Amino acid sequence: MARQLGTVSRRALLRGAVAAGISTTGAVAARPIRAAADPVQRVAVFGGGVAGLTAAHELAERGFEVTLYERRALGGKARSIAVPGSGRDGRPDLPGEHGFRFFPGFYRHIPDTMRRIPFPGNANGVWxxxxxxxxxxxxxxxxxxxxxxxxxxxKPWATVDDFRQTVGSVISTSMRIPMSDAAYFANRLLVFNTSCDARRFGEWENLAWRDFVGARGRSTEFRVLLSRTLTTLLVAAKDDLASTRTIGAMGEQFLGNPLEIGNDGPLDRVLNGPTSEAWIDPWVARLRDLGVRFETAEVRGLDVDGHRISGARLADGRSVDADHYVLAVPVEVARHLWTPEILAVRPELAAMDRLTVDWMTGIQFYLRRPAAIARGHTAYIDSPWSLTSIAQNQFWPRTPLPGRGDGSVLDCLSVDISNWNTPGILSGKTAKQCTAQEISREVWAQLQAHLKGHAELRDDDLHSWFLDSGISWDAAGNSANADPLLINTVGSWAARPVTHGALENLFLAGDYVRTGVDLATMEGACEAARTAVNALLDVAGSNAERCRVFSLYRAVELEPMRQLDTARYAAGQPNMFDVPV
Incomplete structure (x- = not known):
């Protein structure tokens, strides 16, 4: 009896502390939330990436009993990956990763969560x-x-001409393309920004980005930078396949908002240390404080009883019984769980088979001297594999690299490979056809071909390298990727499900769910999880405060034109600015 009372008291204490905005770790207070009504309801969360951790966080703050099941490692694609055996003389291993972290200023959900994760010495937590x-x-x-x-x-703008001039000047100066091309692209961005929602979903969703921007008739720089590079670097997609609605919405944030209005912070932010140390580990600690239980397990099946999930089956043979089930696994995992019984209740989930995934994965080069490339991200415009990089140590004052590995590493050049399907410059093979060693040599060569002068990379600078451990090879030499990325292809919105449907106690929280962010990112995963939790609160009859869900920025100055476009689209007319420039 004493043990049971202790458990109940701790749970009640945690709910009361969170409701009052009191931190149970003494570092940063949680956002005040009304506790959910008793009896406590049990939630099983499957998947421990950003979506799963977000769902567990929001539910635990609201008094639910949460168990999270993750098959591999908490943090998913966002976690750090220690380089096995690289530490010497008591130093920790070098940090590797799936890909470098990038927190644009328009992210709102992730920063809001970060402010509620305590971190020693930080008034605003992990943020x-x-x-x-x-x-x-x-x-x-x-x-x-x-x-x-x-x-x-x-500068602030009040007219359409101001918009064209401001955005065109920014693009021409930053991208070094002819002003005529920049002005043309600014007008295409204006067409998108003044399009009503009906046109965005009915017309631009079904048009490839390359066709929307008219890349075929423009300069080489235009085609490379504003058509191909923008799509590949953002979503590892090809400009002839990517949805204009998705790419246009991202352009609306990055290029149509030069004044950072509505942003959480600067245009480009990174963490001041390895991801797990600066974010994921403190997050997991916070969830444990809130009572979340973690189990290493993989979901293999969901059992259906009428319009409810009656249980879940794990790979180790165990079964899971809960009141509610949150599925926060990637799309390629989720769609393998759809049995005839599930599809009989939610037939729209069958369309998920049409969703496309591809590879966007990182490799880290550990250097014997600091890289002098850029104080931020670098895009290698002419690289066949669409490379981007960032030199990490300059941003890690709290956890400098010389204190890791064998002590001789002074920098880490973290590189994302966004195109695995185009032949490289050494062997003429695609990244998917290469061995790990060949990938390392090819990426290094493509970097060297771009960097000259003080930014040059010399062979004797290279200490070692680490390729994301999610890439593997079978006995025949065929490569596989355990962590592919959802690609927003033309018309794919129709195949993406909403978070909750006819299965009363099943909630989808992956980045493939329909969200406002509409991109396979940490931000999209966080938004999807919040949407799933809000639906769960409705089903559970909870009186807890709903999760905050933010909207992407849209220039208020253009709202009257979007209203006019509603009538034009309904009448079958083009956008008023969709004319030759």
């Missing part, structure tokens, strides 16, 4: 571990590179 990356570099093989300040750009 204070975000630091600005003040510049970006666009590196080229055959011409001079461009370094772009990542601060506010342009």
């Amino acid at each position: 204070d571990n975000l630091v600005a990356a003040p510049e970006a570099r666009f590196a080229r093989t055959g011409s001079e590179d461009t370094i772009v300040p990542m601060g506010r750009a342009g």
Whole structure:
């Protein structure tokens, strides 16, 4: 009896503390939330990436009893991955990762969560571990590179001509493309920004980005930078396949908002240390404080009884019984769980088979001297594998790299490979056809081809490298990727499900769910999880405060034109600015 009373008291204590805004770790207070009504309801969360951790966080703050099941490692694609055996003489292993972290200023959900994760010495929790990356570099093989300040750009505008001039000037200056091309692209962005929702979903969702921007008739720089590079770097997609609605919405944030209006912070932010140390580990600790239980397990099946999930089956043979089930696994995992019984109740889930995934994965190069490339991200414009990178140590004052590995590593150049399907410059093979060693040599060569002068990478700079452990090879040498990325192809919105449907106690929380962010990102995963929790609160009859859900920025000055476009679209007319420029 004493043990049972102790458990109940702790649970009640945690709910009361969170409801009052009191931190149970003494570092930062949680946002005040009314506790859910008793009896306590049990929730099983499957998947421990950003979506799963977000769902567990929001539910635990509201007094639910949460158990999270993760098959591999908490944090998912966002976690750090220690380089096995790299530590010497008591030093920790070097930090690797699936890909470098990037927190654009328009992210709102992730920062809101970060403020509720305590971190020693930080008034705003983990959020204070975000630091600005003040510049970006666009590196080229055959011409001079461009370094772009990542601060506010342009001036306030009140007219359409001001918009064109401001955005066009920013694009022309930062991308080094002819002003005529920049003005043309600014007008295409204006067309999208003044389009009503009905046109965005009915027309632009079904049009490829390359066709929308008219890339075929523009300069080489235009085609490379504003058509191909923008899509590949953002979503690992091809401009002839990517949905204009998705890419346009991202352009609305990055290029149509030079004044950072509505942003949470600067345009480009990174963490001040390895991801797990600066964010994921403190997050897990916070969830444990809130009473969340973690189990290493993989979901293999969901049992159905009428319009409810009656239980879940794990790979180790165990079964899970809960009141509610949150599925926060990736799309390629979720769609393998849809049995005829599930599809009989939610037939729309069958459309998920049409969703496309591809590879966007990282490799880290550990260097014997600090990289002098950029104080932020670098895009390698002419690289066949669509590479981007960031030199990490300059942003890690709290956890410098010389204190790790064998003590001789002074920097980590973290590189994302966004195109695994185009032949490289050494062997003529695609990344998917290469061995790990070949991938390392190819990426290094493509970097070297772009970087000259003080930014040059010399072979003797290279200490070692680490390729994301999610990439593997079978006995025949065929490669596989355990962590592919959802690609927003033309018309794919129709195949994406909403978070909750006819299965009363099943809630979907992956980044493939329909969200406002509409991109396979940490932000999209966080928003999807919040939407799932809100639906669960409705089903559970909870009186707890609903999760905050933020909208993407839209220029208020253009709202009257979007209203006019509603009538034009209904009448079958083009957008008023969709004319030759």
